[in-house]
Amino acid sequence: MRSGLTLRMLLSAGALAVVIAAVFVLLLLAINDLRDSARLTRDSQQELSAADVLEKLVIDMETGVRGYVITRERRFLEPSNEARAAFPAAARSLERTVRDDAGRIGPVRQIVQEVASYIDEYASPLIRSVQRADPSASSIAVTAEGKRRVDALRSEFATLTARERAAIAARQDRADAAARRAIALGLAGFGGSILIVLLFTGYLARVIVAPLRRAAGMAGRLAHGDLGARMPETGAGEIGELERSFNTMASSLETSQEDLRRLLDEQSRLRRVATLVAQSVAPLEVFTAVTREVGLLSGADLARMERYEADGTVTGVASWSSEDDELAVGTRFALEGVSIAALVVETGSPVRIDSFAEATGPIAEEARALGIRSSVGCPIIVGGRVWGVIAASTKREAPFPVDTESRIGEFTELVATAISNSESRAELTASRARIVTAADETRRRIERDLHDGTQQRLVSLGLDLRLAQSSVPSELPELEQQIGRAARELDDVIDDLREISRGIHPAILSEGGIGPALRTLARRAPLPVEVEVPTERRLPAPIEAAAYYVVSEALTNTTKHAGASVVRVAVDDADGTLRLSIRDDGAGGADPRRGSGLTGLRDRVEALGGAIAVSSPAGQGTVLVVELPLEHEPAPSA
Amino acid sequence: MRAEAFRCDAAGVEIRALIVDDNERFLEAARSSLSRDGINVVGTARTSAEAVRLAEELSPNLVLVDISLGDESGFELVRELAERFPQLGPGLVLISTRAEDDFADLIATSPAVGFISKSQLSPKGLRDLVSG
Numbered sequence: 001m002r003s004g005l006t007l008r009m010l011l012s013a014g015a016l017a018v019v020i021a022a023v024f025v026l027l028l029l030a031i032n033d034l035r036d037s038a039r040l041t042r043d044s045q046q047e048l049s050a051a052d053v054l055e056k057l058v059i060d061m062e063t064g065v066r067g068y069v070i071t072r073e074r075r076f077l078e079p080s081n082e083a084r085a086a087f088p089a090a091a092r093s094l095e096r097t098v099r100d101d102a103g104r105i106g107p108v109r110q111i112v113q114e115v116a117s118y119i120d121e122y123a124s125p126l127i128r129s130v131q132r133a134d135p136s137a138s139s140i141a142v143t144a145e146g147k148r149r150v151d152a153l154r155s156e157f158a159t160l161t162a163r164e165r166a167a168i169a170a171r172q173d174r175a176d177a178a179a180r181r182a183i184a185l186g187l188a189g190f191g192g193s194i195l196i197v198l199l200f201t202g203y204l205a206r207v208i209v210a211p212l213r214r215a216a217g218m219a220g221r222l223a224h225g226d227l228g229a230r231m232p233e234t235g236a237g238e239i240g241e242l243e244r245s246f247n248t249m250a251s252s253l254e255t256s257q258e259d260l261r262r263l264l265d266e267q268s269r270l271r272r273v274a275t276l277v278a279q280s281v282a283p284l285e286v287f288t289a290v291t292r293e294v295g296l297l298s299g300a301d302l303a304r305m306e307r308y309e310a311d312g313t314v315t316g317v318a319s320w321s322s323e324d325d326e327l328a329v330g331t332r333f334a335l336e337g338v339s340i341a342a343l344v345v346e347t348g349s350p351v352r353i354d355s356f357a358e359a360t361g362p363i364a365e366e367a368r369a370l371g372i373r374s375s376v377g378c379p380i381i382v383g384g385r386v387w388g389v390i391a392a393s394t395k396r397e398a399p400f401p402v403d404t405e406s407r408i409g410e411f412t413e414l415v416a417t418a419i420s421n422s423e424s425r426a427e428l429t430a431s432r433a434r435i436v437t438a439a440d441e442t443r444r445r446i447e448r449d450l451h452d453g454t455q456q457r458l459v460s461l462g463l464d465l466r467l468a469q470s471s472v473p474s475e476l477p478e479l480e481q482q483i484g485r486a487a488r489e490l491d492d493v494i495d496d497l498r499e500i501s502r503g504i505h506p507a508i509l510s511e512g513g514i515g516p517a518l519r520t521l522a523r524r525a526p527l528p529v530e531v532e533v534p535t536e537r538r539l540p541a542p543i544e545a546a547a548y549y550v551v552s553e554a555l556t557n558t559t560k561h562a563g564a565s566v567v568r569v570a571v572d573d574a575d576g577t578l579r580l581s582i583r584d585d586g587a588g589g590a591d592p593r594r595g596s597g598l599t600g601l602r603d604r605v606e607a608l609g610g611a612i613a614v615s616s617p618a619g620q621g622t623v624l625v626v627e628l629p630l631e632h633e634p635a636p637s638a
Numbered sequence: 639m640r641a642e643a644f645r646c647d648a649a650g651v652e653i654r655a656l657i658v659d660d661n662e663r664f665l666e667a668a669r670s671s672l673s674r675d676g677i678n679v680v681g682t683a684r685t686s687a688e689a690v691r692l693a694e695e696l697s698p699n700l701v702l703v704d705i706s707l708g709d710e711s712g713f714e715l716v717r718e719l720a721e722r723f724p725q726l727g728p729g730l731v732l733i734s735t736r737a738e739d740d741f742a743d744l745i746a747t748s749p750a751v752g753f754i755s756k757s758q759l760s761p762k763g764l765r766d767l768v769s770g
Contacts, residue, residue: 451706455735456661459756463667466760467674494757498737508740511711516743523742 004237005207012203016196023189030182037175043097044164044171047104050094051111051164055157057083057090058115062150065123069130069138077127084119091115107163111156118149211235215246227254269293270410277418280425286418287318290411291390295320297411298404300392302370305380305415306333306341307388314341317388337361340377340391348386350405352376371395378408382416382423390415432607433542440505440545447505455497462490509548513538517548518569525555527564533571539578543628546604547571547580550612553601554582554624562586562622573630580626590616601626654680656698658689658715659733660708668702668759675761686715693723700768701726702759703750705734705741713748720749727751731767733759 064080067073091112098104122145129137136142214231221229229250233243273293276286287305295303301322306314309332316329335342338359343351353359354374356367367375370393377391390412394400469483501507509517515533522529538544551569558564564586572579598614605612610628655677657668665682672679680696683689686707693701701719705712716730730750738745738753745753752767 448706451735452661452708456664456756459735460661460663460667462757463664463671463759467667467671470674491757494735495737498735498740501736502740506740507706507736508744511705511713511741512744516741519743520740523739 005239006237008203008207008236012196012200016193016200019192019196020189023185023192026185026189027182030178030185033178034175034182037171037178040171041168041175043101044168047094047097047108048161048164050090050097051108051157051160054087054090054094054111054115055154057087058118058150058153058157061087061119061123062146065126065146066143068127069143072130080123080127084123087115087119104164107156107160111153111160114153114156118153122146122149207236208239211239211243215242218246218250222250222253227257266297266407266410269297270414273411273414277414277421280421283418283422284317286415288320290415291318292320294390294392294408294411295322297407298376298392298400299394300400301395302372302393303391304329304393305388305390308341308345308386314389333362333366335361335363337364339363339367340375341389344377344379344389344391345386348379348381350376350378350409352400352405354399367393373397374399376400376404376408378405378412380412380415380419382419387416387419429607429609432603433609436546436604436607437542440542443505444510447501447507450497450501450504451507455494455501458490458494458497462487462494465490506548509544510541514544514547514571517544518551518571521548521552521555522569525567526559527567529555529567529569531569535571535573537573539573539630542608543578543630546601546608546610546628547578547626549604550580550601550624550626551582553598557590557598558582558584558586558622561590562588564621576629576631578628578630580628582624583621585621587618588616588620588622589618590614590622653677653700654696654698655700655702656681656683656689656692656696657702658683658686658707658712659702659704660684660706661704664704664756668756671759672761672764677761677764686710686718689715690718690722693719693726698729699726700729700731700764702731702733702754702764704756705732705736713744716748716750728768731764 060083061080064077064083067076068080070076094108095105095112098108126137126142126146211231218229218231227250230247231243233240233247235243270293273286273290276289291303291305294300302320304319305317307317308314313332313334315332319329333339333341335345338353338356338361340351340353341363342361343353352375356364356372356375359367372393373395375391375393376399377389379386380388380390390408392400392404392408465483465487469480469487472480472483474480506517506520508520513536515531515536518531518533522531539547554569555567558567562584564584567582567584570581570583572581598612602612605626605628608628610626612627613625614622615625616622653676655672657665657672657679659665659668659682662684665684669679669682677700680698681692683692689701689703692698703712703716703719707715712732712734716732719726720730727749728751732741732745732748732750732753733756734741734753735756737755741753754763754767
């Protein structure tokens, strides 16, 4: 096959060469024929001319002999003698012209012999008899004899000449025919060669040029990004090979592009999830996104993320389906029988199950009910512990590609990071909340201890002192006065202690909640404060404390810096959020970062999962807005 | 009613006081202090339940209720007493070691006739308060 096209070319060129060579051979043969014919014609003409010479010699001899016989003058014998002398040479000349032709040499020799016999048997004896003056020499009989012989010779010559002329004419005809044949052959050869060249050119165009043009066109389409372009693999030999190579190249380009596209797709999915993780969105949102991305990426029909519980069960935390199949989420499954979850927690590594046909247990039953053929799963490892598993399942016959586990693995790392971050955040938030709550609780307890213990005793002591004072006999006014002084001093101490207690913890907050507490704050403030608290319901103690301290700090700041004429405090309790706003009509321009009071408040508010915002444009007063989630709890964790 | 009570007192009608406080020491001091000034302290209670029972049994015309009754609220007790014994109305007084303006908002909405600081507890103060 490798040399197919070359062989075809060689065969085609060979055929052309054979045709041309055949035409040339035939032409050469024709030319040879013509040359032979010309040579034979020349020989015949020489023979005719030599015969002519010989015939003339015979006539000269006869004329000479005849004249001599009549005149007896030797003068008349001259031409005859010359002719007799020239005869041998002329005879040899004639014989030489036919020496190669056995068919023609016979008649020529016969003529030569007859001429010789005329000379020897007639002419020469006659001349001698004349010379001897023999009278019979002039007899009618002798003359007639001479005439008969010469006539016979002349007839022989005529026959020879006629035969040669006929032969020449025949040869001429043959030569003409050969020449015509040669011309016809030449024309046919020329035409045939042109036809073969045309056919060969057409063949070349069909088997080489057209495929090359197709290949060029396809290369152009490939260059413009149409990687689906293919060409028919019908060409012979090297062209076929070229076509196959082109198609292979296009296929491999297409495969490469597909690989690249898949890789980019995977990267962008990873980036989306990583962004979610970096944004610290709720883990459930990350779980849902990851499950969906894993499902789409692996070409699965179903994907589910499950969390291992301490009691040996698993809980579905997120699921995704290419159709509308409902995979249980929030349901606990016992890890009995065959399941990806059981295998993953057992091995701590990615696993795959190629068939659920024979499997038992609740998960395998669910898989069979959904028509799942095979599954692949990867562990989610958080802090060295198998936290959960993400599994992709397909209903198709073909199992997942071999690299599926490693591709899912990239996502499980992100999930682990999200969980770990979330746990850390939750721990941090809880810890901050605990610190704030513990501090509040301690202050509340100290205030209460002071109240129940020291203050009560001091108050009782005061009553006792006053009792004692009133019991002093009137004759001891000094003692009465001393006791009175002590009682008044004790009252001052009690007042001081009350002030201290109030600073430690506002009793009104525990007693009456946020509304009375804020109104009490307002009453004590040195500037008018309007308080609007539409709810009287009690809120969690940390929320009430935060709200109280926020307003207290804000009022302190406003009094100190703002130069305000009125402050409006509004509390709104809706959608599970306590919204607190403190608005003054002061100078504004407050720097939210200034002062440790506000920083402390920010810590307190954020510890409760809330947010604090300060807006203080110069000349437009200050607005402090605090939002505290009432249902605050740490994010879902392991 | 108020004017009548005052008149009654002024006319020598006996004041029958019930003191409700969870602090034994204060109960003693208060009892001594008030008794000395001619107020008949008919009983002392340390819990809300005891206070309600004694109010029923002893028919006091003055009840001093500590705002901070341990885990119980003096405001709640005052509300309950006012509901159950409407005639007690003018004689319901809140007391506390804390200052009045610490609880001003709650005191204002309470059925109690007034507040008196424990350290300022005196028959004169009480009489002033009750007489309005």
